[in-house]
Amino acid sequence: MLRNRYRPIQLLGKGGFGKTYLAEDLDKLNERCVIKQFAPRVQGTAAINKATELFEQEARRLQQLGEHPQIPTLLAYFEEENNLYLVQQFINGQNLLAEFKQQGTFKEEKIWEVLLDLLNILKTVHQNQVIHRDIKPENIIRRSTDNKLVLIDFGISKQLTMTVTTSPGTIIGSRGYAPLEQMQDGKAYPASDLYSVGATCFHLLSGSHPGRMSEQLGNGWVSAWRKHLQQPLSSKLEKILDKLLQKDYQQRYQSAEEVLQDFSSPLPSPSPVHPTDAVVVTQPPSSLPVTLRNQPQPGISPAPVKPKVAPKKASRQNTNWRTRFLVGAAIPIIGTQIYGSVRYGLFPTNPIYVIASIPSGVLLQKTLIGREVSSVAISPDGNTFASDASETTSKLRNIQLWNVATGKQIRTLTDSGFVFSIAISPDGKTLASGGLYTTIKLWNLATGEQIRTLKGHSYVVGSVAFSPNGETLASGEADKTIKLWNIATGEQIGTLSGHSNVVRSVAFTPDGKTLASGSEDNTIKLWNIATGELIHTLKGHSKRVISVAISPDGKTLVSGSWDDTIKLWNIATGQEIRTLAGHSTYVGSVAISPDGKTIASGSFDNTIKLWNLATGEQICTLTGHSFAVISVAFSPDAKTIVSSDSDTIKIWRLK
Structure with a gap:
């Protein structure tokens, strides 16, 4: 109880400088309010002084502006037991x-x-x-x-x-x-x-x-x-x-x-709604768990709906x-x-349930709700996959480990920073993550403990990949370079320079002798790992290259680009083999199945397409994501695909 008046009833969120609670005001018949407690966990006088200043400043602004009916009202600001508290109106x-x-x-x-x-x-x-x-x-x-x-x-x-x-x-x-x-x-x-x-x-x-x-x-x-x-x-x-x-x-x-x-002239009349403007959704009963979507439930028949007619050209911006x-x-x-x-997650809104179009031979096994997911990776044994996500109740970013078969969360690697790329070592023991904070972190997958931090980048780390023997890590950086690291010692062993723009994706050939890098300079480069020399520069994409993958036999490279295409390249000669066109907008991720037969491509058109690697023919299209598909990964047996957009992770089973 604070000031013998305010009773916190639920923790709503926490960060580096305090906690936020839903509370009751006993002097107002238990009316709900919000309490923000200033209790910094950081070190350093300057940081604490600045945070204290911002906290007090917020109280002053609310006091100054809170008379406006559309700005939260400050109810109290006080110190108790060496902590500062701000009490404000609860906005439901x-x-x-x-x-x-x-x-x-x-x-x-x-x-x-x-x-x-x-x-x-x-x-x-x-x-x-x-x-x-x-x-x-x-x-x-x-x-x-x-x-x-x-x-x-x-x-x-x-x-x-x-x-x-x-x-x-x-x-x-x-x-x-x-x-x-x-x-x-x-x-x-x-x-x-x-x-x-x-x-x-x-x-x-x-x-x-x-x-x-x-x-x-x-x-x-x-x-x-x-x-x-x-x-x-x-x-x-x-x-x-x-x-x-x-x-x-x-x-x-x-x-x-x-x-x-400029509002002085009459506002335009609402436009008539065309039948094709309607969003087709289904809402499962409220008793269903929020963490699963698009799941057929025993004994529940979905309401009949009329499918929305897909536009001929999907928008790049949806x-x-x-x-x-x-x-x-x-x-x-x-x-x-x-x-x-x-925002607290206290009263979660009902999500939109998009009806997935699933071709014969494919089963949408699970849909997991994430938050700001940007990368997924499957372990070599096929039992576990990793994804990065943000905590809904704090400012932390976590890497989460999931069971592929059940979709249940196994473990969380806490406070990993803003992660943009993750990779799992060939022996399945180590996970590498790169992101916003210019460092790469190595994690023990079995225990969830951080092993070490690799320091040497000066800009954002956008991509990481392990060599086939697990001894070397390659990382692509926003400063246009690729760095090579010794996993055992954590030492930087080389830098590859030559791209004229950000490096977005890196991949090793199966023999570990060659590294491919895709860049926003619209090219892919092939590097000799032993000497650091540039072997080939692959030119053909008209826009930035976002993702590269190499076939298990080491002969073919696949690239995805913002020119809406996927290209296949001969690694030995550097020549383009063919172009796959079918997505209506940017291709953000490509992966090759471990059996070397299938390409999976994720696009900003919210779909995944499967292609025959040998012939270039399109096999099928998987729909069901509500946002751009930014990461796809095959399981080692080539029978499972894990895909992610910004808010969901989907597990597809290929029959």
Whole structure:
């Protein structure tokens, strides 16, 4: 009991600087509230002082702005037993990211409503000389009682002077949603918040994450944002979004009032809904476990539905893809920033159950719900697979180990950092993970303990692969190089340089003598491991190469690219054998079955295609993923495929 008044009843989340609880206010007939406890677990006076400053700052902002009906109210801020506590209004509802995942992209009339609500909130925020600096769908909750939007998370807001400036090199805000002046220069203006509003609307309209757009295309995506839409917009809304998304803050709207003035003419009437616009879903009974989807249940017959007619050309942007080089919206900012019942996972929303199209001879064995999954790998014995994911109640990233046969979780490798690639050693004893934090971690699969950390990269590690004898690890880096490591000692034994852009995938030939690397410079390079010399440069893809795989006989290389194709190459000569075309957009992952007969390709069109390696003929298409398929892996017996999109992992059994 805090202050003989506030009684915590459930832990909602925790991070490096504190915990968040759902609580009851005994003085208000047990009305629910949220308690944030500042209890840092980090070392260092500077970090703690900064976190304390942000925590107190959040309380002051809520006190200043909480009179607005669409901003959480500060109920109390106090110190007790050497801990700081912030008590605030509990917002029961669903944030817009969860709403988007449940209902799909927003129609134009819904975006007008979002704009109107947000702009009226920001009008008050800016009039009080405050800049939010982290507006994004996760920080906007639709309150269940009145459907009004509530702006949350003022933990990094700043008092407005002429401009707000943070220390150079400090990232404040979320990548893609925060404008250039905020991310690069640490400066923020009211126009910076308005850019974030525009980026939020773009995400909800297109399904394309602005953070991943920034990573893939740089800041240039804002000049061509229309190309990524899935639906036409009125010229009026296009004009408003154009001005909100200007790169130069001086060219944007300078205040929320200016944007609202462009609302003066009547809003467009809602567009009539075409029958093919309907989303076809089935909802299993609430008693079914949330962790399983698309599973036939004994004694339960699915409701009859009319299948949705698939478009001839799938949109490139209907992906919600967690790229290997940036997982999620942004690097977490200091402090615990958890609000809203849905974000807590306390009242989980009903997921959308997509009806899978499964060809004869294939069984969808399990569907597991993940969170920001970016990579999967199967152990050599075929019994275990690993995936990376984020914790729903904290800022940690974990690697999870699963039983292939049952789909049950075996073990969690905790706090692995933001992982973009994982690989399991040939003897099945070691797992390597590479990601955002410039290091590679080696794990003992049997115990879950971390063995060692390989240090030497200066940028993001996007791909890792073990040599066939398990003695060497290759890693591809965002600095355009590949590094080679001695697994036994952890020492770096070589660096391969030659690519002119990010290295996205690496793979060894079965004899361990050659390494293939796929890069965003649109090429694949073959390297002699013994000498470090470049053997061949394979040219033919017109866009970045995302994934490479080598056949068990060591003769054929398969590559997947953003030019929508898969190419087969002769490793000995470096010549292209054939091109496989069938996906309607980017190919993000390729794998070859251990028997050397089948290629599996995962695409941004949300499908997996199986191909005959010898003939290049398409065997079948597996549908059922709701987002882009970013990782595929075969079991050693070639009878199981594990695939992942950003939110689910699927286990397919090939009969």
